[in-house]
Amino acid sequence: RDANSQNLAESLATNRFTGKIQVSHPLVNTIEQMFQNGSKRHIILTGHAGDGKTTIAVEIFKKIKHISLEEPLQEDLSRREDLIFNNKEITIIKDLSEWSTTERINLIAEMISDSNKQFLLISNSGTLLDSFCIYEEKYDNNKVGIESDILYNLDSCTPKEWTYRNNIFTVINLSMICNLELAEKIFRRMIDHKHWEICEVADCKKSCPIHRNLKLIWENERIIIERIFLAYRKMYEYGNRFTLRQLTAHLAYLITSGLNYKDIQKIMQSASEPLMTEYMFFNRFFGDNGKEIDQPAQQLRMIREIRKEEFGIHVCPIWERKIWMKRKNIGFNVNITGLDNDFERLHDEAMKTDINSSYKAREQTRRIMFFLYDFSAEDQGKYIKTYLNSLMILKLISWQKQNDDELSYEDNNLKKSILHVLQEYFAGIRLPEGISSGIYLYITLNRGSKGIRQSTQAVLACFYKKDFKLRLDKEEDGLGGFRRNLVVEKGQYQIRFDLPMLDYIMMRNVGEIGQRLKSAYVNRLENFKGKLLLLKGDGSEDIVNIIRLQADYKFHRQEFKIREKRLEVSND
Numbered sequence: 001r002d003a004n005s006q007n008l009a010e011s012l013a014t015n016r017f018t019g020k021i022q023v024s025h026p027l028v029n030t031i032e033q034m035f036q037n038g039s040k041r042h043i044i045l046t047g048h049a050g051d052g053k054t055t056i057a058v059e060i061f062k063k064i065k066h067i068s069l070e071e072p073l074q075e076d077l078s079r080r081e082d083l084i085f086n087n088k089e090i091t092i093i094k095d096l097s098e099w100s101t102t103e104r105i106n107l108i109a110e111m112i113s114d115s116n117k118q119f120l121l122i123s124n125s126g127t128l129l130d131s132f133c134i135y136e137e138k139y140d141n142n143k144v145g146i147e148s149d150i151l152y153n154l155d156s157c158t159p160k161e162w163t164y165r166n167n168i169f170t171v172i173n174l175s176m177i178c179n180l181e182l183a184e185k186i187f188r189r190m191i192d193h194k195h196w197e198i199c200e201v202a203d204c205k206k207s208c209p210i211h212r213n214l215k216l217i218w219e220n221e222r223i224i225i226e227r228i229f230l231a232y233r234k235m236y237e238y239g240n241r242f243t244l245r246q247l248t249a250h251l252a253y254l255i256t257s258g259l260n261y262k263d264i265q266k267i268m269q270s271a272s273e274p275l276m277t278e279y280m281f282f283n284r285f286f287g288d289n290g291k292e293i294d295q296p297a298q299q300l301r302m303i304r305e306i307r308k309e310e311f312g313i314h315v316c317p318i319w320e321r322k323i324w325m326k327r328k329n330i331g332f333n334v335n336i337t338g339l340d341n342d343f344e345r346l347h348d349e350a351m352k353t354d355i356n357s358s359y360k361a362r363e364q365t366r367r368i369m370f371f372l373y374d375f376s377a378e379d380q381g382k383y384i385k386t387y388l389n390s391l392m393i394l395k396l397i398s399w400q401k402q403n404d405d406e407l408s409y410e411d412n413n414l415k416k417s418i419l420h421v422l423q424e425y426f427a428g429i430r431l432p433e434g435i436s437s438g439i440y441l442y443i444t445l446n447r448g449s450k451g452i453r454q455s456t457q458a459v460l461a462c463f464y465k466k467d468f469k470l471r472l473d474k475e476e477d478g479l480g481g482f483r484r485n486l487v488v489e490k491g492q493y494q495i496r497f498d499l500p501m502l503d504y505i506m507m508r509n510v511g512e513i514g515q516r517l518k519s520a521y522v523n524r525l526e527n528f529k530g531k532l533l534l535l536k537g538d539g540s541e542d543i544v545n546i547i548r549l550q551a552d553y554k555f556h557r558q559e560f561k562i563r564e565k566r567l568e569v570s571n572d
Contacts, residue, residue, distance in 0.1 A: 013058045013077065019070030021189040021248075023182065025052060026479040027172065028059050030159065034170055035090060035118055042111055042119045042167060046128055046154065047174030050245030052182075053122045057092050060120065064090065089117045096123035096131060104131040105138060112165045125154060125173070132164075157478040175243075177478035180236060183247040184229050190251060191217055207268045209279030210256050216280060217255075219337040220372050227371045227384075228254075228285070230397070231311065234388045237396065237499035239518075240305055250302035254281040257289075258296060277342050282371040283364060286311075290364045309389070312366045316386040323365065324350070336372045343368060391510075392502040399484045405472045415470050417509045418488055418497065424508070425525055428454060433511050435553045441465050442547055442555065443529060459545035459557070461536035463490065491535050495528040 012018045034041055045053050054077075061077060062069060064085045079099070081092040096104060108131065111119050123131070129150055136146045146164075153160040153171040157178075162169045189195075191214060199211050217224055232247070257279040267274060278289035287294050287303035297303050324347075334343045343365065350361035370387045381394040395411070419441055424431050428446035431437055441464075444457035472484040473496070486502065487494045497505070501521050517525075544560045557572035 011076075012055070013073045014075065016072050018072060019068075020192075020195055021186055022055075022069060023185040023189060024069060025056050025059060025182065027056055027174075028063065030480065031056070031060060031120065031172075032063065034159075035088065036086060039168065040116060040118055042121060042169045044128065044169055044171045045120065045122045045174065046125050046171070047176075048243050049124065050243030051174035052179070052244045053174060054094060055244075057094055057120065057122055061092060089115075090120065091117055092120045092122075094122055096121060097127045101131075101134060105135050108132065108135045112167045125175075158476045159478070172478075175241065178236060178483075179242075179244050179247065180229055180232055181479070183232075183244060183251065184225065186244075186248055187225065187228075187251045190248075190255060191221070193218065204264050204268050207273060208264050209267070209274070209276055210259060210264070212276045213255055213257070213279060213281055216338045223374055224281070224371055228281075230384070230393065231285075231306075231309075231388060233397070234390050234393050234499070235305065235309060237393070239500075242302060242305075246301050249300055253297060253300060253303075254284050257284050258294065277346070277364065280342075282367045285371070286367075290367075291360050311389065312363065312370065312387050314386050314389060315366070316383045319369065319383045323347070323369070324362075334368075334373060336368065339368065339372060390499065390503050391506040392499060396499055396502070399472055399486070402484075405474060405484065407470055407472060412470055414486070414502075414505075415468065415488075417505050418470075419465050419468060421505045421508050422488075422525075426529060427457060429549065431553055433509050437553065438555050439465055440555070440557075441468070443532060444547065455549045457547055459547055461533055462545070462557075463532065463535075490532060493528065493531040493535070495524060 031043055031045075034043060045056060047053055058073065058077060059069060061067075061081060061083070062071070062073070064083045067073070077092070077094050079094050081094070083090045083092065093099075093107065096107075099107065104127075110117070111121070121128075129147060132146050132150060133143045136142045149162060149164070150171070153162045154173045155176070156171075156173065157176040159170050159172045162171055196211075196214055199205055199208065199214075202208070205211050228251075232242075236242075259279070277283065278291075283290040284294070284297070286306055287297040287300070334340065336343060346361045346365045346368070350358050350365060352358050352361075366387065369383060373383075375381070375383060385391050385394060420431060420433070420437070423437055423441055426441070426443045428444070440462045442457075442459055443461045444459055446454050446457050467490060469489045471487060471489065473487045473494075474482045475485055477483050486497045488497065498521075500518065501524075504517055504521075546558045546560065547555045548558070550556050559570045559572065561568045561570075
């Protein structure tokens, strides 16, 4: 089977190897507590195929039946399992899409009846919407209302309570929940030494790329896992949502390169031993062997999306000098356990005159640096941030790890950069980085086009910059934890700055003008702008403020006021 196989979760439930890598899902305890809180409640578990809905159902089934998590089931779950859990009747509906339309209507009727049964209903979002809308059309014709309720409750990363026909439902949408921490736990179980002990005494050990790959990972485990999931995190923050199935398929490919035992036997019998770097995870992460694309691996969505990211396309000048100059003259030593010889070989190959060969060797060398090199604190994350094309990724991670919700002095300096970009957006002009535009933030009447210089503009509202506050806002993550987001506040209104917006701001801060914000973030800026206009208060209709952008890029404000049939002009 591959990662896109039908009914993959069902087959894994009876597979004797699944328990070796499976970890308990945090939502299992949450669902258990909901069923035991005293009142009748139904739980709807939805999400994309591969998010782990059926796996959660299997784990709950095992828990009720007192079966160890690592022990496989003797047979697949039935489409309906009626169970008794602490003297309560619990029914698991494995997949609502397996039921006919008539059966779905009868099932909903049973759920909202006067019985004490509680249901764990598993369904994809489309089938869920369709089923309840059909039920409403048949009995109450409130299709629009029920559709609106369900869509509202689906748009949350935390369980949402919903009352339907006097019955309490809790809707949990797995596709909205970040699953990277869970994937990391699974990966740690994948590479657990005890699962690979048989390889230590196997004849193929010396020629086995999988064993060499694992050994490299074991010897540098802390750094490697941190960097793999840092790359995943960057993609997640930029809107790439991956299912657990997609993540684990990619992680399995990193270890095995798609090889099986027969492939290993062929490698053993070959006249010359292959270059092991071709099978190492730092190349396979990108779906290639360092030189050529592995076409079968392109079936994995993770591979396709990672290649679009163009990680490493930008180089870090400081580290480029260190890596490619004669290292013996500057004392640079890569010092990566288990990879020194390979690094030297790639470095020498990169210095050859063959352009294509040199480029590929340099690319592999940079990959090794990202995934394996232990950078000192003095580097301040320069190489990692450049490699991931994200200037603020490490700062975002640090906010999640700190013990309080306070911003440091350094973090508060972001306020100047943020207000600089807000002023550019609100006035529709470009302002040179490092130039202060004054003590006010102006919202002006402008064309919204940066291609036309609009030196003189009418002011709709202005605010003291010192009145804007920065803070970290806690948000539940849906798995019992939380994450911290940076927000800018003015009065009762605020705007959240996600990683793409923070990266955009920092890129503007260093003079980068090529990147554009996605429409979703532009809409967020427009929404904040509208809310700020609500704060300006009732001004006199006889007063008009005009600002002019001067040669030094500072704003000069003039106030025009009519008093006693005379026009008065004052300069600020």
